[in-house]
Amino acid sequence: PELNGDGAEILMKSYACQRRTPLKHHNAFLTEALEILAQNAEFNDNEGRSVAFRRAASVLKALPHRVKSMEDLRCLPCLGDHSQRVIKEILEDGSSREVESTRQSEQFQAMKALTGVFGVGVRTADRWIREGLRTPDDLIRTGQQLNRAQQAGVQYYSELQRAVTRAEAELIMAIVEAAVNSVLPGCQIQLMGGFRRGKEVGHDVDFLITHPEEGKEEGLMLKIISWLEEQGVLLYQKTTRNSYVERLDGPARSASNMDRFERCFSIFKLHSSASRSGSASTSESGSACDSGCRAVRVDLVVSPFSQFAFATLGWTGSKLFERELRRWAGQEKQMTLSSHTLYDSKQNLYLRAQTEEEIFAHLGLEFIPPSERNA
Numbered sequence: 001p002e003l004n005g006d007g008a009e010i011l012m013k014s015y016a017c018q019r020r021t022p023l024k025h026h027n028a029f030l031t032e033a034l035e036i037l038a039q040n041a042e043f044n045d046n047e048g049r050s051v052a053f054r055r056a057a058s059v060l061k062a063l064p065h066r067v068k069s070m071e072d073l074r075c076l077p078c079l080g081d082h083s084q085r086v087i088k089e090i091l092e093d094g095s096s097r098e099v100e101s102t103r104q105s106e107q108f109q110a111m112k113a114l115t116g117v118f119g120v121g122v123r124t125a126d127r128w129i130r131e132g133l134r135t136p137d138d139l140i141r142t143g144q145q146l147n148r149a150q151q152a153g154v155q156y157y158s159e160l161q162r163a164v165t166r167a168e169a170e171l172i173m174a175i176v177e178a179a180v181n182s183v184l185p186g187c188q189i190q191l192m193g194g195f196r197r198g199k200e201v202g203h204d205v206d207f208l209i210t211h212p213e214e215g216k217e218e219g220l221m222l223k224i225i226s227w228l229e230e231q232g233v234l235l236y237q238k239t240t241r242n243s244y245v246e247r248l249d250g251p252a253r254s255a256s257n258m259d260r261f262e263r264c265f266s267i268f269k270l271h272s273s274a275s276r277s278g279s280a281s282t283s284e285s286g287s288a289c290d291s292g293c294r295a296v297r298v299d300l301v302v303s304p305f306s307q308f309a310f311a312t313l314g315w316t317g318s319k320l321f322e323r324e325l326r327r328w329a330g331q332e333k334q335m336t337l338s339s340h341t342l343y344d345s346k347q348n349l350y351l352r353a354q355t356e357e358e359i360f361a362h363l364g365l366e367f368i369p370p371s372e373r374n375a
């Protein structure tokens with residue numbers, strides 16, 4: 001087994017949901033490289049390869065020390081031949097040729113720029129690149145057909161590229177609280193995603209909303225959105241309706257792993273001055289984002305109270321941690337975990353939970369707090 005600097009044994013579990021992964025770790029010089037290759041595999045629609053690199057990176061994030069030699073990797077799980085080759089090259093030469101040439105390739109950079117547009121996925125970006133387009137400017141210049149989300153994505157591109165700070169997230173929290181409290185008192189509102197895991201910046205701000213009286217949350221999203229629109233807060237919004245039905249014979253094998261909550265993908269408008277001074281200002285209406293204004297991606301999710309613990313666990317992330325939880329549930333426990341429920345296929349029943357702790361217990365896992373789910 002692997003020994004750390006003090007000669008103590010490190011037992012690295014193989015599922016990320018069995019490990020504690022802090023936000024700050026000792027191996028960013030390796031994990032950033034592996035994550036470039038993971039991202040490139042995603043751009044090539046190769047999910048298996050992408051997950052392999054992400055799992056390898058995640059193991060290094062959980063190590064309590066900096067990797068100095070290949071010896072340090074003995075007995076660690078999830079490090080395939082390819083990842084080991086990359087790590088070896090970085091340890092010996094300071095960088096990996098494959099990683100650097102990927103990073104610099106025109107294809108990779110164009111995919112990064114185009115999938116960086118809100119509303120644009122890998123397939124669309126790939127089609128555009130084959131047509132010779134490279135940047136969001138190219139989309140405007142050539143008059144590409146864009147859907148409503150993509151139009152907003154192009155319009156607010158540079159704003160949405162800027163990282164969202166925790167101060168901005170808290171400002172948005174205050175606005176969301178004002179909206180929710182004025183349309184339905186007594187709701188619970190939780191900051192989710194990276195900010196719940198302790199990140200100081202994010203690419204968006206995620207919120208989960210529920211009401212302790214089951215059923216009261218029905219129709220809530222539309223009311224929240226109307227309130228925000230009246231206040232002139234929204235630059236863009238698209239709301240999807242709740243379509244979750246609990247089936248007696250267990251969860252449907254859905255082709256998509258998107259959850260079926262009432263959900264709103266939106267772009268909020270903040271006034272830059274307010275965003276700097278930390279005070280909310282929502283008085284001005286209108287939907288243009290002028291020079292004194294900041295555009296921020298915000299995701300709102302409404303969950304029935306009975307599913308709140310599952311939704312909380314499902315929307316905290318990280319994405320790899322979520323993926324590993326589901327894999328653990330399926331492969332090790334014959335259970336199906338979603339952001340709505342946990343179904344036990346051996347007993348043919350849904351396992352209820354009111355807290356995240358209860359869900360980890362049902363899964364036979366030690367509880368990992370949000371700040372250590374940065375897998």
Ligand code: DGT
Binds near residue numbers: 193259316317
């Ligand atoms: P960020 O925003 O880039 O700083 O990082 P995160 O971790 O906040 O990532 P984000 O905002 O894409 O997603 C927040 C968490 O919510 C993510 O860790 C996993 C989960 N999540 C996002 N979208 C979906 C979805 O469609 N279904 C489910 N089940 N979970 C999702």
Ligand code: MG
Binds near residue numbers: 192193202203204
């Ligand atoms: Mg987020």
